[in-house]
Amino acid sequence: xxxxxxxxxxxxxxxxxxxxxxxxxALANSLARSGEQALALTLGLIGTxxxxxxxxxxxxxxxLLKALGFLLRPLFVRLFxxxxxxxxxxxxxxxxxxxxxxxxxxxATPLGLEAMRAMQxxxxxQDTATDAMCTLIVMNTTGVTVFPATVVGLRLAAGSENxxxxxxxxxLASLFGLSVGLIADRLLxxxxxx
Amino acid sequence: xxxxxICAVILAxxxxxxxxxxxxxxxxxxxxxxxxxxxxxxxxxxxxxxxxLEASGLMALLVHHVGNVVQGxxxxxxxxxxxxxxxxxxxxxxxxxxxxxxxxxxxSFVGLLASTIQGSNDTTLYVLTVYFGAIxxxxxxxxxxxxxxxxxxxxxxxxxxVHHLFN
Numbered sequence: 623x624x625x626x627x628x629x630x631x632x633x634x635x636x637x638x639x640x641x642x643x644x645x646x647x648a649l650a651n652s653l654a655r656s657g658e659q660a661l662a663l664t665l666g667l668i669g670t671x672x673x674x675x676x677x678x679x680x681x682x683x684x685x686l687l688k689a690l691g692f693l694l695r696p697l698f699v700r701l702f703x704x705x706x707x708x709x710x711x712x713x714x715x716x717x718x719x720x721x722x723x724x725x726x727x728x729x730a731t732p733l734g735l736e737a738m739r740a741m742q743x744x745x746x747x748q749d750t751a752t753d754a755m756c757t758l759i760v761m762n763t764t765g766v767t768v769f770p771a772t773v774v775g776l777r778l779a780a781g782s783e784n785x786x787x788x789x790x791x792x793x794l795a796s797l798f799g800l801s802v803g804l805i806a807d808r809l810l811x812x813x814x815x816x
Numbered sequence: 817x818x819x820x821x822i823c824a825v826i827l828a829x830x831x832x833x834x835x836x837x838x839x840x841x842x843x844x845x846x847x848x849x850x851x852x853x854x855x856x857x858x859x860x861x862x863x864x865x866x867x868x869l870e871a872s873g874l875m876a877l878l879v880h881h882v883g884n885v886v887q888g889x890x891x892x893x894x895x896x897x898x899x900x901x902x903x904x905x906x907x908x909x910x911x912x913x914x915x916x917x918x919x920x921x922x923x924s925f926v927g928l929l930a931s932t933i934q935g936s937n938d939t940t941l942y943v944l945t946v947y948f949g950a951i952x953x954x955x956x957x958x959x960x961x962x963x964x965x966x967x968x969x970x971x972x973x974x975x976x977x978v979h980h981l982f983n
Binding site: 767795799 | 819822823825826827829830832833835837840841842843844845846847848849851852853855856859860861863864865867868869870871872873874877903910913914917918921922923927928931932933934935936937938939940943944946947948950951952953954955956957958959960961962963965966967969970971973974977978981982
């Protein structure tokens with residue numbers, strides 16, 4: 623799937639440029655700049671991800687994830703039925719979703735990655751996503767956040783009279799997106815079989 | 817603020833429970849750094865594709881045509897680039913939101929809508945690439961479709977909600 627989307631996307635871009643007689647040099651430059659940008663993004667990510675992975679490991683050793691899991695387990699077992707017998711993966715999923723809810727994007731990504739790795743350990747087909755992986759993806763891509771700190775900061779900087787006025791709207795819109803996503807996830811996982 | 821409290825609680829509980837907090841932290845940080853390094857090629861591939869879409873003028877063409885369609889649905893054409901970029905690139909959509917707020921004002925209808933779109937979504941393609949890339953899963957099955965579907969849902973919910981609340 624990704625092979626087709628990516629390959630065709632790149633080809634169409636280059637083809638369109640030739641079709642309309644666009645700036646070939648600019649296109650070549652943007653191609654060359656990609657490496658630089660990807661490196662900058664990766665370097666920027668290493669610090670925060672490493673920090674929160676370290677913190678997460680301490681929290682796990684201290685039994686904090688277990689405590690959190692005890693409270694939320696009933697809800698998440700419904701959302702992730704295949705993880706019923708995989709305590710570690712389920713706990714990581716729960717902490718990832720909690721971090722996302724609190725708007726701690728930097729903390730959420732390492733937890734999410736570790737949850738994916740824990741699920742991958744039990745995955746019989748290593749190159750194919752499991753149902754639980756797709757559900758976790760939906761919960762992360764919809765961006766349900768109680769306090770969207772980045773946008774509020776952006777509005778504050780732009781001189782808004784009430785930077786937080788959008789908080790109810792963002793929560794409602796993202797909850798609607800999440801509901802649609804979870805329903806679609808359930809329906810599609812049936813016939814999009816492995 | 818919240819972050820500091822969380823760190824303090826984690827470390828305090830660790831020390832109290834007799835966890836070797838330094839050793840555990842270093843081990844965890846090492847794993848985290850390795851995850852990101854393994855991620856680099858996937859990030860490169862995504863950035864390359866988005867850059868080409870923009871530099872070739874295809875993105876502008878898309879914005880133009882999509883703009884004509886969605887205006888009928890109550891979405892002003894000023895936010896169309898944002899709606900298209902939001903699932904693709906986090907830094908890109910942040911820059912577009914910043915521009916809209918500066919041009920139209922954060923408390924205008926367009927400004928409120930842009931803020932809501934920016935705040936009620938996440939970078940779906942980035943999350944997909946990063947999460948599946950880190951563990952080497954190549955067949956995402958319905959992951960991509962469902963991710964984009966929920967993006968569309970929250971996008972149009974944002975338009976309806978901002979119309980209702982602020983207009």
